[in-house]
Amino acid sequence: MGGFIGFMNSRRLRNAFLNSALLIGSLIIGVFLIEVGLRVFAPIHSSIYQPDDRVLHKHVPHGGKVFIDHPDNTPDGIPVRINSLGFREREFYSKSEGKRMMVYGDSYIAAEYSPIESTFVRYLDRKLPDWEVLNAGVVGYGPDQILLRLEEDIPRFSPDVVIVSIYSGNDYGDLLRNKIFRAISEGLVIRNNYSLSPELESTLNLAAFPRGRSRLQIWRHWKKRQERDYLDAESIRNYLTGSLERALLAAEQQYHSFVRDGNDTVHNLLNDSYDADVAFYPQSASSLYKIELMNHVLGEFKALATQYNLPMAILVIAHPSDICPDYDIPIDRQAYPEYDSKRLTAILTDLSRRHGLPVLNLFDAWSGEDACSYFFRYGNDHWNSRGQARAAELMAEFLESTGLTGGNPAMPETHPPLEPE
DSSP states (O other): OHHHHHHHHHHHHHHHHHHHHHHHHHHHHHHHHHHHHHHHHOOOOSOOEEEETTTEEEEOTTOEEEEOOOTTTOSSOEEEEOOTTSSSSSOOOSOOSSEEEEEEESHHHHOTTSOGGGSHHHHHHHHOTTEEEEEEEOTTOOHHHHHHHHHHHHHHHOOSEEEEEEETTTHHHHHHHHOSEEEEETTEEEEOOOEEOHHHHHHHHHHHSOOTHHHHHHHHHHHHHHHOOOOOHHHHHHHHHTHHHHHHHHHHHHHIIIIISOOOEEOOSSOOOOOHHHHHOTTSHHHHHHHHHHHHHHHHHHHHHHHTTOOEEEEEEOOHHHHOTTSSSOOOTTTOTTOOTTHHHHHHHHHHHHTTOOEEEHHHHHTTSOGGGGBOOTTOOSBOHHHHHHHHHHHHHHHHHHTTTSSOOOOOOOOOOOOOO
């Protein structure tokens, strides 16, 4: 009898174990199927950027999202796809028989607000049929991050020409926000010991790699963005009018935190503001510090180009408020009497020439043209497809006139700086 009872007890235990295993297995399979379903039916990430210890942030390989903007700018969502190498590009690695050109920059080059075929890089690619022109833009990148990327990418991808675009509207400030370089005395700039804040790193990771409920919440947020009501043009303009004062305050706070307090923790990567201090108060401490850092980074570009005997050109992109008087963010010249609409682009042009880097300044190139028609409105201060097409046309002409697309010419010698126009 005891053996029978023992047998029955062991059988009950075995059945209970099997039932528990089946339940756990069912839960695991259920969670897996839910995750798969969310990936299929809610394939929207809130971000395609992941944290990086060296360049601060970069694209998630195979990442994807849909860019939603004001319907008067982009009536439909723009699909944004990242290839296996982390570029908003088709797949590539081995060089084709033709020459390879790589274009670096921030959101102006990544151009998530435009279909891939209507971007500056694609227009330039069509203008240069003998070249493979690749998009190496990443939203939020400053010139310092581009420099670090180039140090990795040049030996890896062997470009024949590199174009570095610098957006005069906020790239000065990126050098303060990113904290990659620090000026420790007049004329002496060093690479800094910087790091992402744990909160920012966690936020980037959560947005880039959502799971389960987080993915569902992101999908719901995206659906709400599709269905929301948008402010009218006047309301947007009224809000943006105050952005200049906010930009000045942010510039002072960023300078105080980094330079005066010595804070090397990076808290902001994607929320850039107009470099109002440089535009309105060029002799302020924050302005002079930003210009000194920019001068150093451009010198590093020149040194890198010389090291690899690599032709490199600088493309300077103007902020729409500087080149379009009737833009969404109006600048009160009476309130800011030192303001010069050419200053932000002229400084970059001057510094590039000082280091012997060929430079195309779109402010000068677009003078006399209907530059206002080259930009989006309603708070999106980027160039539209028309602006990108025109810039590509001018860049192709510039590259040909400087000989940069005609083989591998020696980099130009440095010469004394030109006076700002």
